[in-house]
Amino acid sequence: MTRVLGRRGARLACALLLTAAVAGCGDDGGYEPRGDWRPLPEGAPPQVAPPTEGQVPPPGSPPSGGGSEPGSSDEDPNVVASGLNVPTGLVLMPDGTALVGERETGRILQVFPDRSPDRELMVVPGIDTAGDGGLYGLALSPTFGEDGLVYAYLSTPTDNRVVRFPIGGTPNPVLTGIPRGEVHNGGALLFDLEGSLYIGTGDTGNPALAQDPASLAGKVLRVDVFGQPVDGTAVFGRGFSNVTALCVSGDETLYATDDASGLPDELTEVVRGADAGFPTEGANSTPPVQRIDDAAGGLAGCAAAGPTIHLGALEGRRIYSVTLDGSGAPVAEPEELLPDEYGRLRTVVLEQQTGALWITTSNRDGAGQPAEDDDKVLRILPPGASGEQSPL
Numbered sequence: 084m085t086r087v088l089g090r091r092g093a094r095l096a097c098a099l100l101l102t103a104a105v106a107g108c109g110d111d112g113g114y115e116p117r118g119d120w121r122p123l124p125e126g127a128p129p130q131v132a133p134p135t136e137g138q139v140p141p142p143g144s145p146p147s148g149g150g151s152e153p154g155s156s157d158e159d160p161n162v163v164a165s166g167l168n169v170p171t172g173l174v175l176m177p178d179g180t181a182l183v184g185e186r187e188t189g190r191i192l193q194v195f196p197d198r199s200p201d202r203e204l205m206v207v208p209g210i211d212t213a214g215d216g217g218l219y220g221l222a223l224s225p226t227f228g229e230d231g232l233v234y235a236y237l238s239t240p241t242d243n244r245v246v247r248f249p250i251g252g253t254p255n256p257v258l259t260g261i262p263r264g265e266v267h268n269g270g271a272l273l274f275d276l277e278g279s280l281y282i283g284t285g286d287t288g289n290p291a292l293a294q295d296p297a298s299l300a301g302k303v304l305r306v307d308v309f310g311q312p313v314d315g316t317a318v319f320g321r322g323f324s325n326v327t328a329l330c331v332s333g334d335e336t337l338y339a340t341d342d343a344s345g346l347p348d349e350l351t352e353v354v355r356g357a358d359a360g361f362p363t364e365g366a367n368s369t370p371p372v373q374r375i376d377d378a379a380g381g382l383a384g385c386a387a388a389g390p391t392i393h394l395g396a397l398e399g400r401r402i403y404s405v406t407l408d409g410s411g412a413p414v415a416e417p418e419e420l421l422p423d424e425y426g427r428l429r430t431v432v433l434e435q436q437t438g439a440l441w442i443t444t445s446n447r448d449g450a451g452q453p454a455e456d457d458d459k460v461l462r463i464l465p466p467g468a469s470g471e472q473s474p475l
Contacts, residue, residue, distance in 0.1 A: 163441075164194045164201045164460040170443040171270070172221035172235065173430045173460070181432075181441055182250075183460055184235065186217035186448070191233075191250075194460050205251045211240040215448075216263065219270025220328075225278040225308065236270045236282065243268050245282060245310065258310035258317075262287045262300040267325040269300075271339070271385075275331075279313050280306050281353075283326025283339055290362035293322050301361065303329070303339055303353050314355075322359035322368065328385035328430070329353070332392060336411065338372065340382035340394060348380035349373070350394060350405060373405045373413055383445070384431030388438060393420070393465065397427040397445055404465065420465055427451045438468025 164170075164183070170192075172184030181194045182204070189207040210218050216238030224232035224247065234247045234257065243261035246254035257280075261269070264287025271283030286293045286301035293301025296318065303326060305319035306312055313319075324343035331337055337353040343361060349371035351359045360368030375382060375396065384395025384402075394403040394417075402420035405413050421428065421442075429445040442461040446453040464470050 158198075161461045161463050162459050163196055163198055163462045164192070165456040165458075167192070167201075167443075167458040167460065169217070169445055169448045170458055170460055171217070171219055171430060171445070173432050173441055173443055174221040174223055174233070175432055175434060175441065176223075181460070182221055182233065183443070184218045184221050186219065187212050189218050189237075191221075196462055207235060207237065207246075207248070207254060209237070209239055209254070211238050213238075213240075214265030214268070216243075216268055219268070220272035220283075222272040222274050222280070225274050225276070234272055234274075234280065236272050238263055238268055243270070243284065245272070245280070247308075256310070257308070258282065258304070258306055260299065262289075262292060262298060264288045266344070267301075267342075269326050271326050271329040273329040273331070273337075278308055280308065281319065281329050281337065282306065283323070283329050285325035286323070286361075290324065293324065293361050294358070296321070302326075303337075319355055320353040320357055320359060322357075322361045323351075324361045327383040328395070330385035330387045330392065332387040332407065332411075333389040334411075338385060338387065338392060340385045341371075342380065342382050342397075343377070345377060347374040347376055348382040349375075350382070350385070350392065352411065372407070372411065373403075373417065375399065375403060375417075381427070383429040384442070386431040386433040386440060388433050388465070388468070391467075393431050393433070393440055395428040395431040395442060397429060397450070400426055400428065402428060402431065402440070402442065402465075418466070421461075421463070425459060425461065426454070426457070434462075437464075437470050439464050439470065440468075 168188050169186040170183045171186040174182050183192045183194050189210040191204050193202045219236040222234040224230050231249045232247045236245050242263045244259040245257040247257050248254040261284050266288045267285030269284035273281045282304040284300055284302050292298045301323045302318050303320040304317045306317055323341050326339045327342050328340040339351050339353050341349045350373040351371050354369055357369045379399040381397030382394050383397050386393045391404055391406045401422040403417040405417045408414050425444050426446040428442055430443040432441045440463050444458045446457040
């Protein structure tokens with residue numbers, strides 16, 4: 084398993100291209116942070132982000148939050164955006180901002196770590212939201228610095244598919260024909276450094292499809308940037324109920340979260356050609372790394388920080404942090420972050436430079452109890468994260 088893109092070493096050209104591309108999507112000329120946060124440069128000048136009058140936060144300072152002016156005491160310091168509609172896809176950009184996709188509207192927003200107002204960049208067309216369909220995972224092209232392409236997993240009336248597009252541009256199909264259902268539509272995307280795209284799909288409510296070698300449902304797929312199979316087949320791993328997230332640990336192991344209604348949810352190592360064991364575990368099935376009871380699960384997010392994997396839980400309404408030993412087994416019961424503080428928690432993305440976690444809530448998805456300012460994007464420092472920029 085190779086390293087994923089988005090770790091240290093992201094191309095400076097990538098950041099510069101994003102600054103230019105995003106600036107053309109609004110009337111205010113691009114990202115002008117209003118607070119005291121800005122990313123450190125990736126290398127020699129020029130700066131990754133535009134200059135500001137504020138200063139870089141001192142080492143160890145917590146992430147700023149959402150709402151009013153940074154530093155105001157009446158706002159939650161963990162919230163960087165609010166008033167969203169089921170934010171599901173989230174990808175971090177080299178300039179320190181995030182692209183966030185709303186599942187039910189198809190909107191893609193730019194969200195800022197200093198609590199500047201989010202900006203609508205585009206609406207992805209052709210999305211069908213029947214059942215739990217909609218806009219799901221987002222990923223950057225492995226050559227984003229040259230092509231500026233964003234990949235997205237979405238539902239249409241007839242299938243689930245992966246498309247790609249420049250910010251503000253027209254989506255073009257990459258992989259079509261992924262089975263589509265009222266439930267269990269999957270939606271995870273993850274690139275590795277070799278340019279292979281991993282895609283997590285669901286069984287559409289038909290468990291038999293998870294084991295069907297002729298079906299793309301209930302699988303982890305692996306294709307190239309054009310949607311063509313890698314190593315002769317698109318199916319990398321099988322035997323999943325609903326793959327909602329993919330992530331890679333510090334030892335470069337690929338993991339998937341599997342949200343199986345009525346059964347314990349699982350964090351599973353994805354092994355090429357292996358069976359994850361749904362709907363029935365066999366002698367050769369890969370055993371799960373961690374099980375979370377269905378009533379406290381609804382696993383929908385996965386972010387690895389070294390040996391610790393942070394899992395977003397919808398029904399659990401918290402983040403489960405699973406720390407693994409050298410053999411890949413949990414060292415203890417999962418730690419819990421943000422229990423019952425923000426409702427249903429979905430996507431979890433690691434900010435590599437600081438260890439901060441970006442998290443989306445999912446309280447307007449029909450199953451939650453939304454507050455007036457839901458849904459939100461959070462940015463927090465989990466235990467053990469320093470908040471410091473990584474050394475260059």
